[in-house]
Amino acid sequence: MAIDKKENIKIIPLGGLEDIGMNITVIEYEDSIIIVDCGLAFPDDDMLGIDLVVPDITYLQENRSKIKGFVITHGHEDHIGALPYVLKEINAPIYATRLTMGIIEGKLKEHPLKPVKKKVIKYGQSINLGAFRIEFIRVNHSIGDASALAIHTPAGVIVHTGDFKIDYTPVFGDVMDLAKFADLGRKGVLAMMCDSTNALRPGFTMSEKTVGKTFDNIFTEHASHRLIIATFASNVDRVQQIINSAHKFGRKVVLEGRSMVNIITVADELGYLQIPENTLIKTEEMKNYTDEQLVLITTGSQGESMAALSRMAASIHKKVKIKPSDVVVFSSSPIPGNEKAVSKVMNELALQGANIIFQDTHVSGHACQEEIKLLYSLVKPKYSIPVHGEFRHLKAQADLVANMGWDKENIIVMKSGNVLSIGQEGAEIIGQVQAGAVLVDGLGIGDVGNIVLRDRQNLAENGIIVVVLTLEKKSNQVMAGPDIVSRGFVYVRESEDLIEEARKIVEAAVEECMKKKVVDWGKIKLVIRETLSDYLWKKMRRSPMILPIIMEVE
């Protein structure tokens, strides 16, 4: 057993191991720390009113002086989205490939931040950060310029795959650099941290190019209709393929949705897209063309309520009105949790007569079981550390690797905050640092927590009843009230009798307190709360939040 041996390094994931999202991992050796990715998560259903979730970086704040930089694998929100929040506290250089950096720069512009050093890295290039040398390695994914990392440490090489799939016929660029992984494997790899998202799925993920063929078919079959295609803004290759089909079939392309325009503009400027001249037109120019000359590429494939497609579906989009002859293609799968929202948008579009297509128009960006097995065969890491997924995804990768013959002791399923000490002589979880979700609500970061959320949940389900009462300071006699005001409880107009009855019951309880000379306001509030709560439960089987407020006059 190697309990924090001198030559060991530490691997500390600060997020990303319980849910999809919020990927951030600390690699530490003596006074060197690098941070792999810095992602956000989208709030769970029970995080009411929360805009987004970022990782708890207490550990980074406590070890600020060691931090050499952020190394970023690719430009998806769950890998870069927390940067604007974390950079406020930790101003360290960012290293990423070109498109990834372009997307990061676009994102940082929207936040007031001190300048931060940024360095674009090419595939195959290495950088030295403190005790580490980090190589960026080409992988395929649903966004361009995605990298795996080979992190050369004093304890050995750590391979971090980032998010990946193997695409033998990529739309842009080359196939994942399998030779490099084989080379690393030959020389010896201590551990591989490998994407688990699709570890429950047998087989291989299809090539992005298969979707291009489907687009060609759709363009052929629906040649006389206007086409509206919704997809992820960050899937530049998908957009490229729609543009290819548009060009082939003589259609003009309109981009709709802020993130679509932003990311495609960046990708175009950086040369990650080939847009034939005179293909792209502005939304305003649509009127100069007939339906069969147009294809719209839009955000909103996840049913996001404010996205362009959702606004079209709800007939509140200012510039695009759905026609009964439109063909709307969902080039996406609903992310778990978004199914009902997507379904709602589809129904609204169908109600306006649009023809909806959602089959065979999407492939995943993550490796399935055969790809994961291939990568393990090439890299042959001593230790397997499944990452990026919910627990059952990590477990599925662990089972897969165990079936390939890895010793179960060398397969390490970690939790966020675990401190793994790892080296040639062993690997062990030696501790736990503070880690978890920090909730962002408006400009507030972390000022909403469990108590506030519990109150919001209670308010959401039952509403609130405020009971106000004014007492005279000297005599402790009731000067005004009790008055009752409710919100989110019942239709007040139709329930006047109920509210009045409740008021009388509270009034009687307060009088009883006065008779008994109760002077402790806490006790009076408790009596109000219990009396009203009992009454409402018996009468209605409901438990609104009850908020007694006592005021005092001289």
Next chain:
Amino acid sequence: MAIDKKENIKIIPLGGLEDIGMNITVIEYEDSIIIVDCGLAFPDDDMLGIDLVVPDITYLQENRSKIKGFVITHGHEDHIGALPYVLKEINAPIYATRLTMGIIEGKLKEHPLKPVKKKVIKYGQSINLGAFRIEFIRVNHSIGDASALAIHTPAGVIVHTGDFKIDYTPVFGDVMDLAKFADLGRKGVLAMMCDSTNALRPGFTMSEKTVGKTFDNIFTEHASHRLIIATFASNVDRVQQIINSAHKFGRKVVLEGRSMVNIITVADELGYLQIPENTLIKTEEMKNYTDEQLVLITTGSQGESMAALSRMAASIHKKVKIKPSDVVVFSSSPIPGNEKAVSKVMNELALQGANIIFQDTHVSGHACQEEIKLLYSLVKPKYSIPVHGEFRHLKAQADLVANMGWDKENIIVMKSGNVLSIGQEGAEIIGQVQAGAVLVDGLGIGDVGNIVLRDRQNLAENGIIVVVLTLEKKSNQVMAGPDIVSRGFVYVRESEDLIEEARKIVEAAVEECMKKKVVDWGKIKLVIRETLSDYLWKKMRRSPMILPIIMEVE
């Protein structure tokens, strides 16, 4: 055109055509009304705090004297669940098959209701209700004793399929009575109201029996582990197949979950289940058996937070503790909207080491495209009225039927509340009656509506700030306050400065009102609301609900 001709009947769906759930349809001729099904819906995500949703029955209340009875196709909640609520207002006889009636009786027992007449009908049997003769016809579905209805009216025959699939190898009972449908078709059918749930899916729905084979495989492969199988309580045939496998492999069966025990008890008493002697044991008796001698059949396959399986997963089930050697089978598909909840339960089970199986362990209870086409070929209705589904499902059936050669004018996609006048000479929507969703919260039926829900949404996302102020009646001077109390807004302890600053700003605004001799409380409240709202938006980008309360003392 036949605008409400004398011989025409009216078809008025009061629900079930916009979302899955809340199926209820009025068939009317002169002074006769029958009601086909009386289902509830489960609340949408934005119906905060709502327990369930029942149909608006204003139309039934206004036509109470005409109502001859409820004819119920089968015992699922979306077809019977509103009965306890509707019967309070409309005491009319219920007609249903035996198992359906058994489930209805179990349900009605839980509600204080006046006695209601109930009549069990057999397949092939007819009943006369006012101007109508109704035949119950055997169909297959994911619950036993499901019926289609042939409603003989003065205007012609209406076939209502209820929910159906065609199962050539049913677990219990016979194949759907295709000959009867053919017979009706030969004699002439005016209209068919047909299940659209799977109208987007090509092909045929697999037989329930295929799941039995999967169970046998699972029992063989995991012979040395305890098996826990989650499924729908109402899927009696599914439970029968688990019992069959248990018997074959020498395991005892434990039922877990209130609805599972209730429905299986009813089904067993009525002879819809064959349980070999000494197979069923109580949860308490589990300790007398080894893991390989046990299979638990449980509720919770949809991740419902209070269901037995969810309690086991969260380690709060009193009698069953998950072991690392357990094999948990999800014999179900997540209903849209439940995906994340199911995923959460799976992760919790996996974290405790359980092995999770969810593939090939479920088949749908609804007809796919080929089955729908077969039924139309047999019944050959003059008019097609797709029912049971979201709009795009209804539309998919309409497209399917149009492709089979039906005249588009004879395919009628209705909305809830539409009044369809239909007869041999034509069909036309001639009006609209009140229809929609009535929300049930606790014992309150309909006392929560849009305004209350909007308040709950606002409270949920932003919390509430109450500002209280006591004024003297005569002088209109401030006697106490303004005080500020918040809930669901921020951590109060860590935001004391913010709250105090907000209080001072409100205080200044109120003083300004006093100076200006504003006596209108409405205006003072408006000033408080606007001042505080501006401040919080600028400072925090948040918009809590602001509730100013003014009290008055003599």
